[in-house]
Amino acid sequence: MCMKDSNHIPLLKVKSISKYYGRRIGCRKIDFELWPGEVLGIVGESGSGKTTLLNCISGQMEPSEGAVWYAGNGGVIDMCAAPEPQRRLAMRTEMGTVYQNPRDGLRMHISAGGNIGERLMANGLRHYGKVRRKALNWLEKVEIDSERIDDIPVTFSGGMQQRLQIARNLVTNPRLVFMDEPTSGLDVSVQARLLDLLKGLVTELDLSMVMVTHDLAVTRLLAHRLIVMKDGEAVESGLTDQVLDDPQHPYTQLLVSSILHP
Amino acid sequence: MNRQSNIQSKAGTKNSCIDSCIMEGYNYAYLDEQTKRMIRRTILKAVAIPGHQVPFGSREMPLPYGWGTGGMQITASLIGSKDILKVIDQGADDTTNAVSIRRFFSRTAGVLTTTRTQEATLIQTRHRIPETHLIKDQIIIYQVPIPEPLRFIEPRDKEVRRMHALKEYGIMYVKLYEDIARHGRIAKAFDYPVLVNGRYIMSPSPIPKFDNPKMNRMPALQLFGAGREKRIYAVPPYTEVKSLDFDDYPFEVERWPLCCALCGSDSSYLDEIILDDKGSKLFVCSDTDHCNKRVDKGYRGNQEKPVQEAKTCIRTGERKCA
Ligand SMILES: Nc1ncnc2c1ncn2[C@@H]1O[C@H](COP(=O)(O)OP(=O)(O)OP(=O)(O)O)[C@@H](O)[C@H]1O
Ligand SMILES: [Mg+2]
Ligand SMILES: [Zn+2]
Numbered sequence: 001m002c003m004k005d006s007n008h009i010p011l012l013k014v015k016s017i018s019k020y021y022g023r024r025i026g027c028r029k030i031d032f033e034l035w036p037g038e039v040l041g042i043v044g045e046s047g048s049g050k051t052t053l054l055n056c057i058s059g060q061m062e063p064s065e066g067a068v069w070y071a072g073n074g075g076v077i078d079m080c081a082a083p084e085p086q087r088r089l090a091m092r093t094e095m096g097t098v099y100q101n102p103r104d105g106l107r108m109h110i111s112a113g114g115n116i117g118e119r120l121m122a123n124g125l126r127h128y129g130k131v132r133r134k135a136l137n138w139l140e141k142v143e144i145d146s147e148r149i150d151d152i153p154v155t156f157s158g159g160m161q162q163r164l165q166i167a168r169n170l171v172t173n174p175r176l177v178f179m180d181e182p183t184s185g186l187d188v189s190v191q192a193r194l195l196d197l198l199k200g201l202v203t204e205l206d207l208s209m210v211m212v213t214h215d216l217a218v219t220r221l222l223a224h225r226l227i228v229m230k231d232g233e234a235v236e237s238g239l240t241d242q243v244l245d246d247p248q249h250p251y252t253q254l255l256v257s258s259i260l261h262p
Numbered sequence: 263m264n265r266q267s268n269i270q271s272k273a274g275t276k277n278s279c280i281d282s283c284i285m286e287g288y289n290y291a292y293l294d295e296q297t298k299r300m301i302r303r304t305i306l307k308a309v310a311i312p313g314h315q316v317p318f319g320s321r322e323m324p325l326p327y328g329w330g331t332g333g334m335q336i337t338a339s340l341i342g343s344k345d346i347l348k349v350i351d352q353g354a355d356d357t358t359n360a361v362s363i364r365r366f367f368s369r370t371a372g373v374l375t376t377t378r379t380q381e382a383t384l385i386q387t388r389h390r391i392p393e394t395h396l397i398k399d400q401i402i403i404y405q406v407p408i409p410e411p412l413r414f415i416e417p418r419d420k421e422v423r424r425m426h427a428l429k430e431y432g433i434m435y436v437k438l439y440e441d442i443a444r445h446g447r448i449a450k451a452f453d454y455p456v457l458v459n460g461r462y463i464m465s466p467s468p469i470p471k472f473d474n475p476k477m478n479r480m481p482a483l484q485l486f487g488a489g490r491e492k493r494i495y496a497v498p499p500y501t502e503v504k505s506l507d508f509d510d511y512p513f514e515v516e517r518w519p520l521c522c523a524l525c526g527s528d529s530s531y532l533d534e535i536i537l538d539d540k541g542s543k544l545f546v547c548s549d550t551d552h553c554n555k556r557v558d559k560g561y562r563g564n565q566e567k568p569v570q571e572a573k574t575c576i577r578t579g580e581r582k583c584a
Contacts (some may be wrong), residue, residue: 031275078442084424084428088428088430092430092432093582105554106416110436110440111440112445113439113443114439114440114443117435117436117439118432118436119432121432121435121436121439122430122431122432122433123432126435126507126509127508127509127510127512128438128439128506128508128510129510132443149443150443150444214523247303262556
């Protein structure tokens with residue numbers, strides 16, 4: 001019954017979120033819903049407000065106005081207004097965030113195993129052997145050699161660091177993952193492998209995801225739906241294929257044509 | 263050594279006129295009354311929230327930070343003319359630091375001092391908890407250099423406070439995890455973090471982890487003072503204090519290959535003493551009062567007993583050396 005219910009309400013309901021940095025607009029009056037198992041892409045040029053929006057809806061930044069309703073395991077909470085303990089609990093058990101810069105999402109001087117194990121231990125696991133086994137298991141899932149479990153992330157390549165971030169977030173089986181440009185800064189071939197990996201994990205784990213990117217090819221591969229942002233506003237949204245194949249807004253048309261004729 | 267009592271006062275007699283003992287030109291116990299009241303209020307707050315660090319307006323003391331100014335300010339705020347003070351440094355009553363702090367309070371507060379744990383009402387300590395069980399109505403005051411157990415990972419004060427407030431302690435276990443991954447065991451031997459009353463993670467000051475179990479449900483009040491960092495925290499009597507560990511790597515205290523060479527004790531914290539260039543060594547109690555008391559009672563150790571023989575003791579499960 002629970003399952004049925006949870007499929008009948010959106011996992012995330014974003015209601016008129018705005019963020020102003022003084023007089024400058026970060027993002028303005030954004031509305032959308034994210035359904036269980038859905039991957040939503042947020043695209044737009046640099047400075048269009050993608051990161052601002054993502055931070056507001058993932059509980060990491062307080063929006064200037066609006067609400068974000070999250071239908072979590074413990075009932076629906078307003079990510080902007082719920083008491084901090086409740087919010088942070090949801091964030092560290094049911095949500096994950098993969099940052100554009102691995103430095104923001106990893107502890108660079110803690111071993112790979114410790115990085116993966118942190119959320120498990122934060123959520124009460126007090127058994128070294130079990131933490132270790134889970135860490136090994138996740139290293140394998142994200143295709144990092146298990147030999148590297150005791151190495152620190154500064155000794156990893158950029159692609160490995162991103163994969164480690166993903167493992168660190170997914171180890172507690174979150175329902176919802178936020179990603180900010182997870183593939184930018186990586187070589188094209190490394191990018192492609194990471195995307196394959198992500199696609200596999202999303203299906204395998206039935207993840208819901210909000211992913212920020214300026215790369216339309218990435219959204220084509222992963223996202224079910226798209227929001228196109230410009231100057232802090234959502235100028236167009238819809239199913240990915242529809243938006244990319246038949247863009248309505250002139251700005252989206254420009255974006256799409258720019259990847260067709262690079 | 264005087265068997266009956268080790269209580270000393272400046273005037274030499276137990277109840278001589280306090281005023282005549284106190285140095286002129288200073289307030290009672292050095293600090294002014296307003297400061298002492300402020301520190302007492304801080305202590306009350308600290309006692310009310312076991313393990314929680316309470317900021318206070320730390321004052322200058324006539325010795326540099328790092329020499330126990332936090333502990334001294336607590337002692338100065340609590341000490342009354344009827345108190346009997348014991349001060350230890352690494353377990354010993356006779357080191358320069360312990361002697362000078364003791365002399366300081368006997369001069370500024372005219373109190374009696376002692377080296378005997380069971381006679382003291384206040385015990386100020388650096389780096390040890392006495393072996394003698396502390397009892398109700400005693401107060402132990404720890405000198406603390408670094409009060410914040412989360413500091414190693416998070417330099418921002420605001421974030422650290424938030425982690426405590428929300429009980430986000432995963433990172434403390436990551437630290438233990440890293441130890442085991444690297445060394446095969448939890449390597450931390452001093453200042454081993456504890457969870458107080460099931461709520462706050464606390465740094466017990468650089469006592470050896472050997473002393474951690476003594477903090478658990480101790481009948482005496484435990485107060486911690488960090489002068490430079492301006493923090494006071496407390497563990498009220500009979501409060502649960504648990505050393506952090508994993509189910510499959512439980513907390514353990516250190517052991518020695520020998521018993522105390524002086525008193526034969528097999529249950530106290532031992533210091534290693536190198537005897538010569540050839541590396542011969544012996545072990546003696548770090549708690550000098552405890553050791554003296556045992557020797558006075560007739561217990562003896564065996565200085566010549568080589569490490570080899572004692573190891574045999576351990577193998578047979580017996581830790582008898584004398
Ligand atoms: N901390 C801040 N203070 C002031 N203005 C900010 C701040 N962060 C972002 N902005 C402004 O808000 C707008 C949106 O920025 P945001 O970082 O959300 O864009 P973005 O779409 O993520 O860009 P990019 O693709 O370059 O990462 C920009 O005009 C930016 O200058
Ligand atoms: Mg951005
Ligand atoms: Zn001894």
